[in-house]
Amino acid sequence: xxxxxxELPDPIPLRKTLSDVMPFIEDLLPSVLSxxxxxxxxxxxxxxxxxxxxxxxxxxxIIGASCGIKPKQKDDWLIVPNLWGGxxxxxxxxxxxxxxxxxxxxxxVVNEAQTDYENALKQYxxxxxxxxxDLDSLKSELKSSANPNAK
Numbered sequence: 537x538x539x540x541x542x543e544l545p546d547p548i549p550l551r552k553t554l555s556d557v558m559p560f561i562e563d564l565l566p567s568v569l570s571x572x573x574x575x576x577x578x579x580x581x582x583x584x585x586x587x588x589x590x591x592x593x594x595x596x597x598i599i600g601a602s603c604g605i606k607p608k609q610k611d612d613w614l615i616v617p618n619l620w621g622g623x624x625x626x627x628x629x630x631x632x633x634x635x636x637x638x639x640x641x642x643x644x645v646v647n648e649a650q651t652d653y654e655n656a657l658k659q660y661x662x663x664x665x666x667x668x669x670d671l672d673s674l675k676s677e678l679k680s681s682a683n684p685n686a687k
Contacts (some may be wrong), residue, residue: 560585566591576637582630586623590638593621598645 562570565588573591577584596619604614623631 557585560588572637575601577634580630580633580637583625585632586625586629587660588621589621589671590635591641593619594642595641597642629676 560573560583562574564570564585565573569588569591573588574584576582576587580587596617599617601616604616606612606614623635625631
């Protein structure tokens with residue numbers, strides 16, 4: 537073990553500076569999304585890219601595999617986009633509020649889907665109860681008609 541330690545090179549120091557981040561340009565998004573992103577970011581205040589990344593990631597998860605891109609007009613090659621997003625910044629840069637703001641639309645869709653599911657489940661349980669009641673009634677009628685003396 538001591539021989540191995542002697543052979544290891546000295547560690548390379550980590551960079552102390554971060555690379556410059558390109559500005560988040562308003563025109564890169566459709567206007568309705570751009571207005572939302574920059575309004576939310578301005579009111580926090582936080583970097584518009586934080587809100588934009590979380591919003592685009594949320595929208596991408598809503599769209600899911602229901603939409604694809606055919607890069608070649610006369611080819612059947614299909615690409616289904618899969619969006620990933622992440623935010624890296626120093627503490628106190630309002631990352632969490634920006635993510636929450638961008639994800640709000642996804643939360644609304646999830647809540648609506650949950651409500652729809654619960655309503656459909658209630659309806660299903662009613663239909664099962666009605667079916668079971670009808671089935672019991674039919675079984676009883678069948679037994680009565682098969683044996684008219686039985687009660």
